[in-house]
Amino acid sequence: MKQFFLTVLGVFLGLILFVVVVPLVLITAAVSSASSTPVTASNTVLELDLRDGLTDQDPTNPFAVFGGSGLSVMEVVDTLAQAGDDRHVKALLIRLPEAGMTPAAADEVRQAVRRFRAAGKVVIAHSQGFQPVGTTISSYMVGASASELWMQNTASFQLTGFSADQIFLGRAFDKYGVNAQFEQRYEYKNAVNEYTQSDFTPAHREAMTAWMTSIYTSAIANAASDRKVTPVALRATIEGGPWSSAEALQRKLIDKIGQVEEAEAEIRRRAGKGAQLVELGDYASSKGQRRGSGRNAIAIVGGEGAIQTGSGSGGGFGGGASIRSDDLAGALYEAIEDKDVKAIVFRVSSPGGSPEASEQILAAVRAARAAGKPVVVSMGAYAASGGYWISSEADYIVAQPSTLTGSIGVYGGKFVLANALGRFGVDIRDLSVGGDYADAFSPARPFSAAQRAAYSASIDRTYEEFIARVATGRKLTPARVREIARGRVWTGRQAKELGLVDELGGLHEAIVQARRLAEIPADEAVRFKRYPTPESPWEALSKAFGVSSEAARVLVGIGGVMADPQARVVLQRIEADRMRSAGASVLAEQPLP
The missing domain is CATH 3.90.226.10 (2-enoyl-CoA Hydratase; Chain A, domain 1)
Incomplete structure (x- = not known):
């Protein structure tokens, strides 16, 4: 009977993998295959779209790409370094986010753009506006590093500083009877303040103001250097806003007003006859990560x-x-x-x-x-x-x-x-056996004096x-x-x-x-x-589902089927028909070998 249930479990998991997960694997593999074709156009323009955000590093899990843009800071840096040495790549078009970027990511992208330009390449950055939220100064800093910064005609330059909001739950917790008992070392360790306070403590305000000022000052200095003005002058102009696109152009905060299609046409023109626009992620997939050479x-x-x-x-x-x-x-x-x-x-x-x-x-x-x-x-x-x-x-x-x-x-x-x-x-009631500290972290009651002293130690x-x-x-x-x-x-x-x-x-x-x-x-x-070495889709699935015994055999069997080229194509066609029926767009089908 036990073996029967193990077999049923294996078959059940296998069906889930086949119906739900295998299509994801197929799509992932198809995308990888489609993007692995080398970029061969003699005049190539790369497009870097920063509007969906960046992770810091490439994920080792192949399915993590389904949670965001799929681009990482390290991939952008690595790819632009390779593109700088590629005689086929002539230029770069950057789509800037309207809100902020992570400041350190913006620093690193800016540095990569400057190295790309130093290789004799042209860069145009296009913005659909700079909103008055968060770290928009970081987005502007990246745009300022381009050869030219364009902005859409209806967009507004509303960047006038750097702001941050903090939610405090102290009063709400008091009102609804939540007792937040925390130890912090020391007064600047402010993560707990949102649970215990209703406003910034002096230390919290001091620390946040200091690092915000540092980020803002650094971004202004970098942008001023790239725009060839003084930091004092640039800061005064920015803080005098908000400005319309025409006013931003008049004050030399940007270089040109135009739609993104016009920016694309212009950068293609500069790249040369027959220039081809290629997404940076596709180019990165075709090139792979830099491996270098040498014995060391x-x-x-x-x-x-x-x-x-x-x-x-x-x-x-x-x-x-x-x-x-x-x-x-x-x-x-x-x-x-x-x-x-x-x-x-x-x-x-x-x-x-x-x-x-x-x-x-x-x-x-x-x-x-x-x-x-x-x-x-x-x-x-x-x-x-x-x-x-x-x-x-x-x-x-x-x-x-x-x-x-x-x-x-x-x-x-x-x-x-x-x-x-x-x-x-x-009602919460707790039971414990053992020492006095056994129920120290029970949500039913506060720390006793002895428990608090022990935890504090x-x-x-x-x-x-x-x-x-x-x-x-x-x-x-x-x-x-x-x-x-x-x-x-x-x-x-x-x-x-x-x-x-x-x-x-x-x-x-x-x-x-x-x-x-x-x-x-x-x-x-x-x-x-x-x-760490990136996982294959099958390794990721094995870890995600914890398959073993009979279930593992089913997974291995599916893996064996997927190794057959004709089986892969048939499954791709089935998945393509299913997705089309749902109104989705899929990649072109492969012919049977």
Whole structure:
């Protein structure tokens, strides 16, 4: 009977995979196949559309592309570097977002655009307006790095500064009986304030104003440099707005007014006769990642998202990315064991997470250094809290001016919900056996005095461990680290002044430093090896569904069928008919071989 149910389960999972998931695999494979044709037009214009946002890194899970634009900052940087050396690529058209971009991502894209232009290429950026929200200054900064910045005639230049909103739940929690009990180390560790306060505390206001000012000032300075005006003059003009497109043109905030179709026609004209417009993602797929050449290799190891213990790729089927400590530490150990790898560039983009998971990853960084392989951290949008923990003992740290880093602190606690739920007739009762601390995190009652003291002591220990790692890695005294820590977030520019970062820049600069520390001559070719290795669609499915035993045999059987070219084409045609009946557009069908 047990075997019967296992077999039924296997068949059931197999049917789900065949009907629901296999079509996704087919579409993914078809897209990859269609985009793998090399770009051969003698005059090619790349189009980079930033309106759907960017992740920091390419996902290792093949289904993560269904959750967004599919482009990453690292892919944009890598692709523009290859395009800069490609004689067929003549120009770049950038579609700017109306709202903001992540400031550090904007920094890195700007730097890549400037290197592309330095290779003799033309860049036109087109905007459908700059809205008065968030970090729109970062979008403008990217546009200012182009050869020309265009704006649609009906659009408005409403960028006049940098704003951020914070929701506080303190009064609501008081009203509805939610008791937020948290410990924070220290006053600048402000993540808990949204639960406990109704307004900015002085420390919260001070820290946010400081890093916002740093980002705004940096973006203004970069845009002013690219527009060939002084920062003071550009800031005065921007803050004098909002402006219509005509007024923005008159004040030299932009270069031309026109529809995006006109911008496309103009950049094609500049690219030459018969110029072809190619999406940057398609060009990237046709070229693949830079691999380089030479006997020596530099490993590029990446981690993006909240840091958690365990394994299992994040971002599956549109989910958010996460860093799993087993996977990322394992990737670092793989690079350590590879005899060809002489240095490691560790790309970190994380707002933090578990101290235990962070320590596991940091141990792998230490192991790399002990093995004689220098580690250079390249910070993305964030490398704060746990993100800084895993970076702290690297040989060298590179951050963007607008990277949010530091946040050397810790917090934790719980919500006591008994009173809130009791108002709706829901009662929480808890039972526990063992020591007095066994029910410390029950939502039924507040911490006892002894529980609060014990938990507070554990928070203190974690904070002191964090301080010790930063002091060791950055060669600072613990007393000095405590002065600049206290949970405060710094921008990369501020962190460099404090000694928490060594250099301002991105992946490009990190690779240069890795070569230097590994003593690889600047004129010697070098290979790049990337970790973790991307999963195949079948590996991702196996992890997602946890298939085993009879179910695994069904999955393997489907995999065997999919290896047959005629079977693949038949399934593609079935899926094409199904999608057409639903009004969807699909790729062209393949002929039977």
